[in-house]
Amino acid sequence: MPYVTVFDIAQKPFEWWWSAFGLMFIAIGVVLIRFGPQIDRFASGAPSRIVGWFFVIFASVWTLLVFGGTYTKYLEYRHAYQNGQYSMVEGLVEDFSPMPYEGHKEECFRVSQRQFCYSDYNATPAFHQSESHGGPIRANIPVRIAYLEDGPERHILRLEVRADSLTPETVRAAQAKAEEQKMHQRFEEDPFADRLKLGFSFAMVLISLCWNLDWRHYMRYWIKSGPPYSPFWERAFRAFFLACLIGSGVSLFQMITGKHRTLPEVEKAALSSLIPIAFFGVFDLILRLRLRSKVSAPTI
Numbered sequence: 001m002p003y004v005t006v007f008d009i010a011q012k013p014f015e016w017w018w019s020a021f022g023l024m025f026i027a028i029g030v031v032l033i034r035f036g037p038q039i040d041r042f043a044s045g046a047p048s049r050i051v052g053w054f055f056v057i058f059a060s061v062w063t064l065l066v067f068g069g070t071y072t073k074y075l076e077y078r079h080a081y082q083n084g085q086y087s088m089v090e091g092l093v094e095d096f097s098p099m100p101y102e103g104h105k106e107e108c109f110r111v112s113q114r115q116f117c118y119s120d121y122n123a124t125p126a127f128h129q130s131e132s133h134g135g136p137i138r139a140n141i142p143v144r145i146a147y148l149e150d151g152p153e154r155h156i157l158r159l160e161v162r163a164d165s166l167t168p169e170t171v172r173a174a175q176a177k178a179e180e181q182k183m184h185q186r187f188e189e190d191p192f193a194d195r196l197k198l199g200f201s202f203a204m205v206l207i208s209l210c211w212n213l214d215w216r217h218y219m220r221y222w223i224k225s226g227p228p229y230s231p232f233w234e235r236a237f238r239a240f241f242l243a244c245l246i247g248s249g250v251s252l253f254q255m256i257t258g259k260h261r262t263l264p265e266v267e268k269a270a271l272s273s274l275i276p277i278a279f280f281g282v283f284d285l286i287l288r289l290r291l292r293s294k295v296s297a298p299t300i
Contacts, residue, residue: 003144003160006136007127009081014074018123022063029055066123074125077148081157086146089114096139099130101176101183107131111143116154126155134169134176141165195265198255199272204248206273207280211241220291 032052080086091112099107099119107130108117118128126148129135137143142165146158167175187193211218216227219237223229229237261269 001162001164003142004163004166005158005160006166007129007156007159009077009125009127009157012125014071014125015123016067019063019067019070022059022066025055025059026063029053029057029059070123070125077125077155077157080148081146086148086157088144088146090144091142093137093139093141093143096137099132101132101179102187107135107137109137109139111145114147114154116145116147116156118156124155126157127159132176132179134172136161136166136172138165138167191265194259194261195269195272198252198261198266198269199274200276201248201252201255202270203273203276203280205245205252206277208241208245208248210280210284212238212245215241217288221287 029052032048032055034052035048089111094110095115096109097105097107099105103119103121106117106119106122108115110116118124118126118130120128120130120133122128131137136159142162144160145156147154147156149155215234215238216229218241219229219233220227222237223233
């Protein structure tokens with residue numbers, strides 16, 4: 001029975017998207033540097049150009065380091081493969097341990113006492129598609145693997161599966177979609193995640209209520225000059241604060257009525273809401289003191 005090649009590093013392009021993620025923050029920094037004076041005239045806070053330069057420098061260093069590291073590995077693995085500097089193993093997949101869709105652990109298996117581990121969330125040029133994300137590896141299927149040893153790890157450069165044991169790609173895609181749905185269901189049923197969501201929703205109701213009760217004060221977070229403010233900005237911010245209160249209230253109502261919870265679970269959620277409320281309170285106190293010092297500072 002012939003084997004089907006399901007992965008070949010010689011046919012895989014370089015995955016540049018991981019390092020290019022930093023370009024987004026570089027673009028944000030450039031905008032802040034270019035339009036910093038205009039932004040500072042409207043909004044309060046740290047000078048926009050300082051923040052912009054921080055974004056540009058940090059994101060540039062991060063992008064160069066990540067690109068250099070991943071592209072070097074990509075060239076190294078392809079060179080080893082093209083020059084035959086790899087090992088081969090053939091046999092049945094044993095001790096298969098699949099990776100959950102959300103990660104948290106690698107997918108691992110053995111072939112002839114050689115272990116291979118990988119994850120979709122690792123930036124590597126080698127094979128790293130798990131079963132939960134539509135990968136071809138299953139328990140007890142015959143495979144043929146060309147791999148490169150890099151320290152204690154083995155990286156798959158070419159993966160072949162016997163034709164009669166290869167699950168069709170459409171079936172694997174449907175299974176990956178089902179695993180994604182299971183992940184969302186696990187997250188919805190996780191009591192810790194539910195407690196955090198309910199607590200955060202409760203905190204947002206209280207915070208947005210503060211915005212509406214003292215809207216002139218909270219407008220000063222956004223508008224540097226004033227009060228007094230123009231009627232247009234007053235109406236705009238009051239509508240925004242009211243929309244936040246209504247939205248957070250509806251969300252809290254849906255969470256409370258959408259799932260039965262015991263009294264201890266509600267109490268734990270209320271305690272978890274104290275974290276964002278405390279953060280907001282400290283932040284608000286600091287800004288109130290800062291604004292008060294500006295008002296009371298003598299003018300020369």
